[in-house]
Structures are given as C-alpha cells and as structure tokens.
Amino acid sequence: MPTLTLSHVTKSFRDQRALCDVTLSVDAGERVALLGHNGAGKSTLMKIVLGLIAADSGTIAILGSPQGSPAARRATSYLPENVAFHPALSGLEQLRLYLRLRGEPVDQAADLLERVGLGSAGRRRIGGYSKGMRQRVGLAQALIGRPQLLVLDEPTSGLDPVSRRDFYSILNDLAGAGTAILLSSHALTEVEAQTDRIAILSNGLLVANDSLASLRRRAALPIQVQIATRPDTVEEVVRRVAGTRVNGTRVELTCRHDNKLTRLAEVAGLGDLVEDVEIIPPSLEQIYHHFSKAGAEQ
Amino acid sequence: MTGIAAIAICEFKVALRNRWVAIAVLIMALFAAVLSAAGSAPSGELGVDKLSLTVASLTSLAVYLVPLVALLMAFDAISGEKERGTLPLLLTYPVSRLEILLGKFVAHLGTLALAIAVGYAIAALAALSFDSQALQGLPALARLYLTSLLLGAAFLGLGYAISAVAARPGAAAGAAIAVWLILIVLYDLALLASVVADNGGAFTQSVFPWLLLANPADAFRLYNLAASEGTSAATGLGGAAQTISPGFALVSVAAWSVIAIGLATAAFRSVKP
Numbered sequence: 001m002p003t004l005t006l007s008h009v010t011k012s013f014r015d016q017r018a019l020c021d022v023t024l025s026v027d028a029g030e031r032v033a034l035l036g037h038n039g040a041g042k043s044t045l046m047k048i049v050l051g052l053i054a055a056d057s058g059t060i061a062i063l064g065s066p067q068g069s070p071a072a073r074r075a076t077s078y079l080p081e082n083v084a085f086h087p088a089l090s091g092l093e094q095l096r097l098y099l100r101l102r103g104e105p106v107d108q109a110a111d112l113l114e115r116v117g118l119g120s121a122g123r124r125r126i127g128g129y130s131k132g133m134r135q136r137v138g139l140a141q142a143l144i145g146r147p148q149l150l151v152l153d154e155p156t157s158g159l160d161p162v163s164r165r166d167f168y169s170i171l172n173d174l175a176g177a178g179t180a181i182l183l184s185s186h187a188l189t190e191v192e193a194q195t196d197r198i199a200i201l202s203n204g205l206l207v208a209n210d211s212l213a214s215l216r217r218r219a220a221l222p223i224q225v226q227i228a229t230r231p232d233t234v235e236e237v238v239r240r241v242a243g244t245r246v247n248g249t250r251v252e253l254t255c256r257h258d259n260k261l262t263r264l265a266e267v268a269g270l271g272d273l274v275e276d277v278e279i280i281p282p283s284l285e286q287i288y289h290h291f292s293k294a295g296a297e298q
Numbered sequence: 299m300t301g302i303a304a305i306a307i308c309e310f311k312v313a314l315r316n317r318w319v320a321i322a323v324l325i326m327a328l329f330a331a332v333l334s335a336a337g338s339a340p341s342g343e344l345g346v347d348k349l350s351l352t353v354a355s356l357t358s359l360a361v362y363l364v365p366l367v368a369l370l371m372a373f374d375a376i377s378g379e380k381e382r383g384t385l386p387l388l389l390t391y392p393v394s395r396l397e398i399l400l401g402k403f404v405a406h407l408g409t410l411a412l413a414i415a416v417g418y419a420i421a422a423l424a425a426l427s428f429d430s431q432a433l434q435g436l437p438a439l440a441r442l443y444l445t446s447l448l449l450g451a452a453f454l455g456l457g458y459a460i461s462a463v464a465a466r467p468g469a470a471a472g473a474a475i476a477v478w479l480i481l482i483v484l485y486d487l488a489l490l491a492s493v494v495a496d497n498g499g500a501f502t503q504s505v506f507p508w509l510l511l512a513n514p515a516d517a518f519r520l521y522n523l524a525a526s527e528g529t530s531a532a533t534g535l536g537g538a539a540q541t542i543s544p545g546f547a548l549v550s551v552a553a554w555s556v557i558a559i560g561l562a563t564a565a566f567r568s569v570k571p
C-alpha cells in the first residue's frame with residue numbers, strides 16, 4: 001500500500017479551477033517532486049492532502065486513513081510555503097511547542113536545531129531571524145518524530161546553496177528509512193538529481209507523473225551531440241556528419257532518441273578528426289516545458 | 299490533554315514576553331490600591347466590617363476591569379495566528395481545535411487569576427490593617443475571587459469567538475471594545491432608562507430581573523452584592539436585585555462562561571486556514 005494516495009481529486013475556488021481529476025500516489029521511501037508554474041495547484045494539492053482544505057470530489061488516503069484524521073496527522077509532517085512562527089518566541093521555544101504537540105521529549109529541540117544548522121541561534125527570538133533561518137526552523141519542525149509522510153512546499157526557497165545540499169542529504173536519510181516525501185519546487189536542477197519521480201501540474205491537470213528517464217523517453221526531445229575538432233578538421237566534420245559549425249573547433253548536431261546510436265557510430269567513424277564528444281540529454285527544464293505546454297493546450 | 303498543556307505553556311510564555319502578564323497584574327494592583335486609599339476614610343458606623351465594604355467596591359471595579367482585561371487578552375488569540383500565517387501549520391499537528399482553544403484559555407485564565415489575586419490581596423491587606431474585624435469578610439472575598447474568574451472566563455470566550463470571526467486583529471480589537479461597551483455600559487444604561495420609563499410597572503416587576511440575569515456582568519454584580527447582606531446594605535442596591543435569588547445569578551455567570559467557550563469553539567471550527 002502506498003503511503004499517500006490521491007484518486008480523482010478535483011478542487012475549484014469559485015470559478016477558478018485549481019485541481020482537475022488528479023490521481024497520484026507516493027510509496028514509502030519514495031521522493032516525488034511536484035512541479036508546475038505559479039498557480040498550477042501545487043500548494044492547493046498539498047493543503048488538501050493535509051486536510052487543511054476540502055476537495056470538491058475525489059478521495060485521499062494516508063496509510064489508509066482519510067486526510068486530516070488524527071491518524072493521518074500523526075503520520076504526516078508539513079512545511080508550508082512562507083512558513084511563519086510567533087516572533088516573540090525563540091527557535092528553541094517554538095520547537096518545544098511542536099515537540100510537545102507530537103508527544104516527543106522536549107530535550108530534542110536543541111538537536112533538531114543543530115541538525116538544520118541553527119544550533120547557535122536557538123535562544124534568539126524568531127522575530128530577529130532571516131528568511132532562511134525561519135525556513136530552517138520550518139524544516140526542523142518537519143523532522144520531529146520520524147514522519148511517515150513528509151509534505152514540503154518549496155522547502156529550499158530562501159536557503160543558500162550549502163544548506164540546500166545539507167537539506168537534501170537529510171531528506172535522503174529519511175527516505176532511506178522509509179519516509180514518503182512529496183515536495184514542490186521551482187529549482188529544477190536540484191530536483192532532477194534528488195528525486196525518484198516527477199509529477200508536473202499544469203493548470204490543475206497532472207500532465208506527467210513518472211521517473212525522469214521515462215519522461216525523457218516519452219517527451220522524445222532531441223539529444224544534443226557536441227563534437228570538439230581540431231581547427232583544420234572542423235570543415236570536414238561539418239560536412240561528414242551534417243552538423244552545424246559553432247566556432248572554429250566545435251560542431252553540434254541533434255538526434256532523436258531512437259537513432260542516437262546510429263549517429264554516434266557516424267561520429268565515432270570520424271576517428272582522428274575528432275578530439276572529444278559530449279552527449280547532452282534534454283534537461284529537466286526542456287522536459288518540463290514540453291509537458292506543461294501540452295497541459296496548457298488541454 | 300498533552301495538546302492543551304503544550305499550547306498553554308507556549309501561550310503563557312508569549313503572555314510573559316509580550317508583557318501581558320505584567321500589564322494585567324499592574325492594572326489590577328493599581329486600581330485596587332487606589333480603591334483602598336479612597337476607601338480608607340472611616341465608615342465603621344454602618345456596623346459592617348472593613349473587608350466586606352472593600353468587597354463591595356471591588357465588585358464594582360471588577361465588573362469593568364475583568365471583562366476589559368479578558369477581552370484584550372483574547373482578541374488576538376486566533377486573529378493573530380491568522381495574520382501571522384501560523385495557523386495552517388498548527389492545524390496540521392495532531393491537536394484538535396478545541397484543544398488549541400482550551401490551551402490558550404488555560405494560559406489566559408491563569409494570567410487573569412494571578413492579576414486578580416494580586417489586586418484583591420492588596421485591597422484585602424489594606425482592609426485588614428485598618429480593621430481587626432475584617433476577617434469576617436473573607437468568605438465574601440473568596441466568593442468574589444471565584445466569580446471574578448468565571449466572569450473572566452465568559453469574556454475570554456467571547457473574545458475568542460470575536461477573534462475567530464474577525465478577518466484581522468485590528469477588526470477583532472474594535473469588535474472586542476464594542477462588545478465591552480455594549481455589555482458593560484450601554485446594557486445597564488438601557489435597562490435603567492427602561493425602568494425609569496416603566497415607573498414600577500410590569501416591566502420592572504417581571505422582565506427587568508431576568509434581563510439583569512441574562513448579562514454575565516450584571517449577574518456577577520448581583521451575586522456578589524446580594525450574597526452578603528452586609529455589602530448590599532452598604533451599597534444600597536435595593537429593589538429588583540433583592541427579588542432575585544443569588545443562586546440564579548451564580549448559575550448565570552457560570553453558564554455564560556460555558557456558553558462563551560462553546561461559541562468560541564464553534565466559531566474557530568468554521569475558520570478556513
């Protein structure tokens with residue numbers, strides 16, 4: 001049984017469609033990235049999963065319990081977008097509240113802050129924290145009590161590059177221990193490397209939901225081959241592979257997935273004319289554009 | 299249960315930090331001290347001990363101050379969480395809305411209990427130091443203290459209900475002051491005007507007493523002034539007040555505190571995060 005299942009979830013705000021017949025599941029230990037442009041419905045989907053807002057139709061189950069039920073809430077941790085805390089409390093005091101609410105010992109507060117790199121600021125009031133520091137308090141509270149489902153709405157927004165890396169390593173530990181993770185992000189490059197599956201929402205429609213490799217195959221976007229030549233061989237290479245000359249020592253060509261090997265064999269056949277070859281698969285950004293454009297047309 | 303305790307501990311810390319505890323204690327202490335100083339002139343001829351007299355004047359003071367302080371502490375309770383954006387995250391924790399509300403209630407009522415205790419203790423010590431017979435008034439003081447807490451609870455509940463319904467803390471503050479003005483000031487003025495216009499007729503005889511009971515602040519005053527004959531004699535609150543049994547008044551104040559918390563819970567449950 002998947003940790004989280006959504007089936008045929010639909011939600012509108014008055015006449016504004018936010019989600020349309022979305023079916024999605026996240027297994028234990030799986031990291032799923034939810035992508036989509038501003039207003040695509042990512043936050044709405046997450047709030048429905050948490051039971052904060054009700055869906056118009058469709059069902060949601062978290063380990064078999066309906067969203068918002070005590071059992072579901074015990075199993076789930078959430079990091080909202082633009083997370084906020086009481087400015088008069090210190091980071092430690094705020095975490096102690098959350099620890100008590102989950103029935104965990106309050107002396108974990110210092111360890112949790114240490115884990116997100118806030119150890120030294122724990123006694124200061126949150127009112128004086130920077131955006132990234134508040135975001136880290138948000139992460140710390142989401143780690144309380146080894147949740148079985150982690151729902152993170154733009155968790156790395158406001159984090160510096162080093163803390164982003166630390167964040168994903170914490171996430172990988174949790175996933176390794178069986179936590180199902182659903183996170184939304186606009187940072188495609190980091191998501192590309194750090195998640196197992198990608199779900200793309202476009203205008204409330206789930207237009208893609210698969211591993212990056214499968215999406216790449218389905219999108220069938222051209223693969224780019226960059227050939228480095230010597231200055232005296234560039235003309236001949238352009239002629240023999242029917243590529244495009246970029247500069248005095250570089251030639252580019254594109255090919256489809258299904259004739260990638262044929263084209264590469266041609267390049268390999270150039271032998272000494274070529275110094276180096278680089279194969280660049282379509283980036284997640286290109287794949288994302290491909291699928292969200294398809295959704296916008298529906 | 300742990301949920302209520304968790305919220306209460308956090309909320310009390312916030313009240314301490316925001317100086318709400320200090321402000322409430324200071325207000326009560328200041329007014330009690332002024333009242334004791336003003337009441338220190340000899341009035342022993344009435345044959346009533348000094349503490350009972352103090353209780354009578356504290357009652358009139360508490361009718362104004364306790365609801366005011368309670369409303370001021372309560373108006374931000376939910377509207378503030380909405381404004382700061384802290385509500386959605388809190389509501390995803392395994393804690394019910396009733397528990398959240400009760401946690402805040404415990405912290406605020408505790409603050410109020412502390413402030414009222416300090417204020418009344420100052421007034422009582424002043425009375426005891428002037429009159430050795432004043433110990434006779436202790437039961438009246440105890441009744442006053444406990445009913446003050448019930449009155450505070452009722453207005454905390456009303457404050458939470460306002461806080462849940464209001465879109466922003468500013469609107470909640472305005473509505474809280476309006477409720478205070480209506481229930482504490484205008485209600486009595488309207489009743490007084492009706493009684494004068496009625497001139498001892500059917501309204502004064504049969505409706506007026508129930509209208510007094512229906513308002514928690516009036517019921518509170520009625521109970522404390524009627525409960526000890528000495529004090530009602532001293533303040534000369536006669537007429538209708540005497541026709542109502544103090545038991546009814548006590549039930550009214552207690553019922554109001556329960557109803558108000560119920561109202562607040564219903565209002566909070568309908569808040570969409």
Ligand SMILES: Nc1ncnc2c1ncn2[C@@H]1O[C@H](COP(=O)(O)OP(=O)(O)OP(=O)(O)O)[C@@H](O)[C@H]1O
Binds near residue numbers: 013037
């Ligand atoms: N409370 C609300 N009332 C009315 N409309 C809403 C509400 N919340 C969301 N919407 C609408 O639902 C749609 C989806 O919004 P949502 O916040 O889920 O987008 P998102 O994918 O999280 O966007 P972003 O990347 O900007 O965070 C938008 O059109 C938005 O205007």
Ligand SMILES: [Mg+2]
Binds near residue numbers: 042043044081153
């Ligand atoms: Mg969003």
